Amino acid sequence: MTETDLTTLFTKTRAQNNLSDRQLKVLQASLTLFAKVGYDRASTTDIAQLAGVSEGTVFSRFKTKEQLLRAILTPFIDQVLPLAADEFLEQLQMENLPHFVDFITFITHDRMSFVMKNRGEFKIFVQEMGRNPELLQMLTQRLNTLINSRLSELLMAYQDKGELVKWAPMRISRYITSVLLGYLLPNVLMSDEPLDIEAQTQEVVEFLLRGLHA
Amino acid sequence: MTETDLTTLFTKTRAQNNLSDRQLKVLQASLTLFAKVGYDRASTTDIAQLAGVSEGTVFSRFKTKEQLLRAILTPFIDQVLPLAADEFLEQLQMENLPHFVDFITFITHDRMSFVMKNRGEFKIFVQEMGRNPELLQMLTQRLNTLINSRLSELLMAYQDKGELVKWAPMRISRYITSVLLGYLLPNVLMSDEPLDIEAQTQEVVEFLLRGLHA
Amino acid sequence: MTETDLTTLFTKTRAQNNLSDRQLKVLQASLTLFAKVGYDRASTTDIAQLAGVSEGTVFSRFKTKEQLLRAILTPFIDQVLPLAADEFLEQLQMENLPHFVDFITFITHDRMSFVMKNRGEFKIFVQEMGRNPELLQMLTQRLNTLINSRLSELLMAYQDKGELVKWAPMRISRYITSVLLGYLLPNVLMSDEPLDIEAQTQEVVEFLLRGLHA
Amino acid sequence: MTETDLTTLFTKTRAQNNLSDRQLKVLQASLTLFAKVGYDRASTTDIAQLAGVSEGTVFSRFKTKEQLLRAILTPFIDQVLPLAADEFLEQLQMENLPHFVDFITFITHDRMSFVMKNRGEFKIFVQEMGRNPELLQMLTQRLNTLINSRLSELLMAYQDKGELVKWAPMRISRYITSVLLGYLLPNVLMSDEPLDIEAQTQEVVEFLLRGLHA
DNA sequence: AATGAATGAGAGTTCATTCAT
DNA sequence: GATGAATGAACTCTCATTCAT
Numbered sequence: 001m002t003e004t005d006l007t008t009l010f011t012k013t014r015a016q017n018n019l020s021d022r023q024l025k026v027l028q029a030s031l032t033l034f035a036k037v038g039y040d041r042a043s044t045t046d047i048a049q050l051a052g053v054s055e056g057t058v059f060s061r062f063k064t065k066e067q068l069l070r071a072i073l074t075p076f077i078d079q080v081l082p083l084a085a086d087e088f089l090e091q092l093q094m095e096n097l098p099h100f101v102d103f104i105t106f107i108t109h110d111r112m113s114f115v116m117k118n119r120g121e122f123k124i125f126v127q128e129m130g131r132n133p134e135l136l137q138m139l140t141q142r143l144n145t146l147i148n149s150r151l152s153e154l155l156m157a158y159q160d161k162g163e164l165v166k167w168a169p170m171r172i173s174r175y176i177t178s179v180l181l182g183y184l185l186p187n188v189l190m191s192d193e194p195l196d197i198e199a200q201t202q203e204v205v206e207f208l209l210r211g212l213h214a
Numbered sequence: 215m216t217e218t219d220l221t222t223l224f225t226k227t228r229a230q231n232n233l234s235d236r237q238l239k240v241l242q243a244s245l246t247l248f249a250k251v252g253y254d255r256a257s258t259t260d261i262a263q264l265a266g267v268s269e270g271t272v273f274s275r276f277k278t279k280e281q282l283l284r285a286i287l288t289p290f291i292d293q294v295l296p297l298a299a300d301e302f303l304e305q306l307q308m309e310n311l312p313h314f315v316d317f318i319t320f321i322t323h324d325r326m327s328f329v330m331k332n333r334g335e336f337k338i339f340v341q342e343m344g345r346n347p348e349l350l351q352m353l354t355q356r357l358n359t360l361i362n363s364r365l366s367e368l369l370m371a372y373q374d375k376g377e378l379v380k381w382a383p384m385r386i387s388r389y390i391t392s393v394l395l396g397y398l399l400p401n402v403l404m405s406d407e408p409l410d411i412e413a414q415t416q417e418v419v420e421f422l423l424r425g426l427h428a
Numbered sequence: 429m430t431e432t433d434l435t436t437l438f439t440k441t442r443a444q445n446n447l448s449d450r451q452l453k454v455l456q457a458s459l460t461l462f463a464k465v466g467y468d469r470a471s472t473t474d475i476a477q478l479a480g481v482s483e484g485t486v487f488s489r490f491k492t493k494e495q496l497l498r499a500i501l502t503p504f505i506d507q508v509l510p511l512a513a514d515e516f517l518e519q520l521q522m523e524n525l526p527h528f529v530d531f532i533t534f535i536t537h538d539r540m541s542f543v544m545k546n547r548g549e550f551k552i553f554v555q556e557m558g559r560n561p562e563l564l565q566m567l568t569q570r571l572n573t574l575i576n577s578r579l580s581e582l583l584m585a586y587q588d589k590g591e592l593v594k595w596a597p598m599r600i601s602r603y604i605t606s607v608l609l610g611y612l613l614p615n616v617l618m619s620d621e622p623l624d625i626e627a628q629t630q631e632v633v634e635f636l637l638r639g640l641h642a
Numbered sequence: 643m644t645e646t647d648l649t650t651l652f653t654k655t656r657a658q659n660n661l662s663d664r665q666l667k668v669l670q671a672s673l674t675l676f677a678k679v680g681y682d683r684a685s686t687t688d689i690a691q692l693a694g695v696s697e698g699t700v701f702s703r704f705k706t707k708e709q710l711l712r713a714i715l716t717p718f719i720d721q722v723l724p725l726a727a728d729e730f731l732e733q734l735q736m737e738n739l740p741h742f743v744d745f746i747t748f749i750t751h752d753r754m755s756f757v758m759k760n761r762g763e764f765k766i767f768v769q770e771m772g773r774n775p776e777l778l779q780m781l782t783q784r785l786n787t788l789i790n791s792r793l794s795e796l797l798m799a800y801q802d803k804g805e806l807v808k809w810a811p812m813r814i815s816r817y818i819t820s821v822l823l824g825y826l827l828p829n830v831l832m833s834d835e836p837l838d839i840e841a842q843t844q845e846v847v848e849f850l851l852r853g854l855h856a
Numbered sequence: 857a858a859t860g861a862a863t864g865a866g867a868g869t870t871c872a873t874t875c876a877t
Numbered sequence: 878g879a880t881g882a883a884t885g886a887a888c889t890c891t892c893a894t895t896c897a898t
Contacts, residue, residue, distance in 0.1 A: 020857090022857090022858085038254070040252070040254035040255065041254065043891085043892060043893085044892075044893060044894085045891095045892070045893090048860095053858080053859090054858060054859045054860055055859080055860060055861090055893095055894090056857095056858065056859050056860065056894095056895085056896085057857085057858060057859075058893095058894095059893085059894065059895085060857070060858075063894090064893075064894080065892095065893060065894090127341070129403055136400065136403060136404050137404065140400070165424075171417065174396055174397075175393065175396070175421055177396060178392045178393050178395065178396025178397075179389060179392050179393065179396075181392065181395075181396065182388055182389070182391060182392025182393075182395065182396075183388075183392075186350065186354070189343055189350060190350050190351065203385070207389055207425050207426075208425070210379075210424060210425045210426075210427075211421050211422070211424045211425030212421075212424075213424075234882075236882080236883075237882095257866080257867065257868085258867080258868060258869085259866085259867080259868090267883075267884090268883065268884045268885055269868090269869090269884085269885065269886095270869090270870080270871085270882095270883065270884055270885060270886095271882080271883055271884075272868095272869095273868085273869060273870080274882065274883070274884095277869085278868080278869080279867095279868065279869090448878090450878090450879080466682070468680070468682035468683065469682065471870085471871060471872085472871070472872060472873085473870095473871070473872090476881095481879080481880090482879060482880045482881055483872095483873090483880080483881060483882090484873090484874085484875085484878095484879065484880050484881060484882095485878085485879055485880075486872095486873095487872085487873065487874085488878070488879070491873090492872075492873080493871095493872060493873090555769070557831055564828065564831060564832050565832065568828070593852075599845065602824055602825075603821060603824070603849055605824060606820045606821050606823065606824025606825075607817065607820050607821065607824075609820065609823075609824065610816055610817070610819060610820025610821075610823065610824075611816075611820075614778065614782070617771060617778060618778050618779065631813065635817055635853050635854075636853070638807075638852055638853045638854075638855075639849050639850070639852045639853030640849075640852075641852075662861075664861080664862075665861095685887080685888065685889085686888080686889060686890080687887085687888080687889090695862080695863090696862065696863045696864060697863085697864065697865095697889090697890085698862065698863055698864065698865095698890090698891080698892085699861080699862055699863075700889095700890095701889085701890060701891080702861070702862070702863095705890085706889080706890080707889065707890090858898105859896105859897100859898080860896100860897105860898100861895105861896095861897095861898105862894105862895085862896090862897100863892105863893100863894080863895075863896100864892100864893105864894100865891105865892100865893100866890105866891090866892095867889105867890080867891070867892095868888105868889095868890090868891100869887105869888080869889085869890105870886105870887085870888075870889100871884105871885100871886100871887095871888100872884105872885105872886100873883105873884085873885100874882105874883085874884075875880100875881100875882095875883090875884100876880100876881105876882095876883100877879105877880080877881100877882105
């Protein structure tokens with residue numbers, strides 16, 4: 001499985017952006033509170049308290065609360081997600097999965113782990129999407145590019161082998177995404193319970209294979 | 215297609231609750247603004263302005279802004295959705311659809327229309343779910359009961375006919391719901407463009423039939 | 429004992445002022461609420477509810493809440509208290525009390541009963557005095573006139589008989605009033621318990637006699 | 643005379659509570675306005691203006707208007723009054739007044755000065771007592787304890803000397819208090835004129851001595 | 857760079873008062 | 878006259894943001 005963990009990636013991007021210890025703490029506290037109570041109900045006072053810094057410090061790097069949100073979401077979209085996608089796609093190519101069943105199993109298992117590992121960010125994302133539809137647009141645009149440029153090659157290979165229905169890659173991706181989210185979203189939004197990824201993977205793969213085989 | 219339209223149903227429940235013209239305007243303005251900018255960013259001053267009433271009137275019937283939200287969501291869950299579900303299931307039984315393909319076609323088309331007709335409420339619902347997970351629980355509980363008590367009979371009939379894979383009704387419902395939402399949510403959250411329901415129905419049905427036939 | 433009861437007197441003054449049933453109810457409800465929670469915290473909505481009338485009716489006779497207060501306090505000062513004082517002084521002259529001890533006993537007992545009977549009004553009065561010092565001025569002025577014009581005659585009679593110290597009537601009245609209020613005020617302001625008037629009278633008289641005898 | 647002045651005592655308790663200059667200004671402005679127009683009619687906006695601070699500052703230390711009131715009254719009851727009482731009783735014992743006439747003269751003069759020095763606080767106290775009867779209870783309880791534990795010793799000494807009537811200390815205190823308040827309250831509530839303490843003391847002492855000698 | 861007291865615009869809410877019915 | 882829905886000014890309180898230290 002891809003070892004991607006957004007917090008680790010955050011730490012990497014931090015280095016690039018010259019974030020001090022204190023500023024990182026602010027960012028992490030924001031992440032926690034935004035995920036817990038939502039952007040609007042998370043006060044900068046509470047963020048400062050959770051981060052263990054003064055109220056002034058919250059604004060030393062990020063001039064407004066809005067910038068604080070973007071400081072979390074923009075790298076998420078611009079750097080973290082692509083980085084994760086790259087890692088994921090490389091992994092996918094390295095594995096050199098001979099059959100579509102292996103491919104779909106790998107994807108399902110890997111993406112489920114990925115989302116469950118980064119619940120917090122996803123929750124903020126889902127919440128903020130309602131208010132900032134541009135977010136969703138940015139995301140879908142990026143994913144589309146990704147899918148078109150690299151995933152479609154892989155899919156077409158399976159189509160050529162006669163293992164995958166000959167629909168447009170976008171359409172196939174949408175089904176995969178939908179079914180995965182159908183399993184993941186209730187868990188991300190509602191509960192703190194862990195998910196039995198192995199069992200769920202089996203179920204999802206069984207269905208997707210039926211729906212998507214040639 | 216089921217003719218359910220939540221605004222119509224709202225108007226009915228209004229009569230029951232003795233809502234005056236002005237109070238209904240307040241409710242509609244709230245609905246609009248909550249859907250547009252979210253509960254937290256919709257100020258009661260703006261609601262009053264949009265409704266064309268004074269600020270005091272906003273609080274004459276619903277004593278707090280929170281009650282205003284509940285006045286929209288509670289009937290949505292307690293009255294409107296069940297009513298819609300009943301209507302839907304009755305329609306489903308009346309149609310007496312002989313084959314699973316007809317059944318799944320009807321459902322897809324009907325639910326797509328239903329959601330697109332009631333975008334505003336669904337958007338609020340999706341947004342508030344992030345903050346009030348109880349909402350999602352209330353909803354899923356209601357839907358589960360519904361599915362178990364009435365939908366499973368219908369599904370089992372098709373299973374007995376050898377037209378539907380013999381999985382638990384809950385599992386089958388989840389796939390149907392996921393795929394439908396995969397088509398609907400981006401549209402509800404992001405754009406104001408209409409959806410080509412006929413074309414989309416065809417696509418969805420094609421996939422679901424493959425995934426779910428016996 | 430003088431049978432004065434302000435509610436009865438109110439009813440009399442009502443006739444003079446052409447107050448309808450509804451308006452009287454409003455006045456009584458105001459009296460009750462003003463005494464219970466104070467003028468500022470008694471809302472006109474609550475007054476209407478307690479009076480069993482609509483919110484509009486509260487303002488049909490008394491155009492403002494302030495007028496409502498005055499409608500209670502002004503007759504209290506202008507009509508009820510003088511009327512009560514007249515009644516009291518007539519009673520005092522009728523009794524034709526030969527000795528100062530009888531005189532002081534009668535006064536103590538009678539005024540204690542009077543205040544305890546009209547707790548509600550007194551409580552409002554005491555509360556409002558803090559804000560409207562004019563009230564106290566109106567009251568003291570009236571009482572001074574009263575004392576000078578009629579009570580001083582009586583007191584001087586006892587002074588001539590050699591039963592009462594030869595201080596100015598004002599000074600003597602002040603001591604009597606102070607001691608009485610020292611017994612009454614805590615009860616009026618704080619508790620709903622009845623007062624053992626007989627026992628208290630004995631105590632007060634014993635002290636006042638010592639302090640005021642010739 | 644005891645030199646107690648509540649403003650000075652306030653300043654002391656301030657140091658203990660780490661009140662900044664601005665917060666002290668807020669407290670003093672509250673004191674002034676509460677005394678002038680009463681708690682309910684003193685708006686936090688006006689308090690801010692009088693204190694020369696922003697509206698936000700009014701709530702920076704004391705989170706609600708109610709807490710602002712308590713910040714004035716609670717130390718008044720819990721710290722200032724007991725401290726004043728201690729100081730007063732110590733003074734009383736130090737003076738070692740040989741005769742009851744000296745004792746009663748000292749008390750009268752001292753307490754009159756004390757109340758006149760702290761008019762503002764007493765006015766708030768009297769006003770709020772009407773609404774918060776618990777205040778009066780707290781006060782009387784404290785005073786009773788004080789009188790029972792320390793004042794009664796002193797009184798009993800005079801009783802043993804044959805200079806003071808043999809009534810219960812509580813009863814004696816009540817007469818003293820009543821007569822003092824009879825002189826002080828009209829002045830505290832109504833006017834801003836100074837009181838001729840020397841002359842008034844003579845009058846009061848003359849009366850109390852007659853009423854309370856053995 | 858960090859602090860946290862201070863700011864003030866704006867939030868939700870109350871309520872005396874009005875007026876069409 | 879009585880009603881009660883509607884009004885809107887004024888209220889208490891919050892919070893993102895600033896800035897002297």
